[in-house]
Amino acid sequence: MRIAQLGTGEPELVIVGGIHGDEPCGVRAVEWLLEAEPEVARPVRLIVANERAIDAGVRYVDADLNRSFDYVSTKTAYEAGLADRLRREIQGKTVLSIHSTQSTHDPFAIVSGLSNGVEPIVSRLSVEAVVDAGPLEDGRIFDTSSTVIEVEAGYQGSETATANAKQLAEEFLVATGALPGDLSATERPLFEMGKAIQKPPAEDYEVFVNNFNRVDQGETFARADQQRLQADEEFWPVLLSAYGYRDIFGYRGRKQGSLSPA
Ligand SMILES: [Zn+2]
Known part of the structure; x- marks a missing residue:
């Protein structure tokens, strides 16, 4: 280190x-x-x-x-x-x-x-x-x-x-005041990370949705070989990718509103 x-x-x-x-x-x-x-x-x-x-x-x-x-x-x-x-x-x-x-x-x-x-x-x-x-x-x-x-x-x-x-x-x-300068606080969308989405065992994976863009209930969001995975309920993908993690696609995020400038 x-x-x-x-x-x-x-x-x-x-x-x-x-x-x-x-x-x-x-x-x-x-x-x-x-x-x-x-x-x-x-x-x-x-x-x-x-x-x-x-x-x-x-x-x-x-x-x-x-x-x-x-x-x-x-x-x-x-x-x-x-x-x-x-x-x-x-x-x-x-x-x-x-x-x-x-x-x-x-x-x-x-x-x-x-x-x-x-x-x-x-x-x-x-x-x-x-x-x-x-x-x-x-x-x-x-x-x-x-x-x-x-x-x-x-x-x-x-x-x-x-x-x-x-x-x-x-x-x-x-x-944090270590360097001089002025940065104004900006409102940001806030998400809850949510639960991990497990990958079924497969050779080949694909993800069809984009981070932070809502996935509707019933929408196909990923594929594991020929198996198409559909959302049980709406969610907002967080860190979703085909191969970023070995066992999970990413997380079933939830929209929490926004972080107001402080
Ligand atoms: Zn990292």
Whole structure:
């Protein structure tokens, strides 16, 4: 794990890239900040999380790091050690964790509840939507005692995702007062993440719907080999893709209204 810092003193702010090794945009954003070395009014910790997975170009080595922040995960996994270290580095801090996805080009944010000062930050980021994952207990970074905003910066491996990741990192630093500037809060559509949509066993998958666009009851939203999957009830797809996850297509999101500027 690579850990560096902008400014002096114990940071309250952290930017993390490379939790997943096959999502280079966050790593590029962290490297860009390290190179630019902007003068910060508040110190910022910069972390490149899973270097071994990044070097191998894979999501993880032994276990998904973003499912390893609980105390029941496989202790022998390489990522279990990383999770312990990362938990200590971000404890009690305000964290931007940068990801990318196979589901959409447009950046969006994922939070676990809107308290702890999340709202004024997230409403100043250039995201098309905010997804509230709720009180998940599945070993994500939200299971640490930190205030975490995850961003999905765009399509995995794309130049756009890297450009978005840099912009989001900079906006996070402006919104938290580490960098000078003025960002006005903007109203964003708010979704509840909802339950995972399991993939039936198949060789070949396809998804027919777009993230955050309502799927009507009875609408065919995906295919597993010849089996066409229809919605039991309406939902708003979150992180839906054919191959982004091994066992699930993504999440059965629900529209929650909008996040008003704070
Ligand atoms: Zn990721």
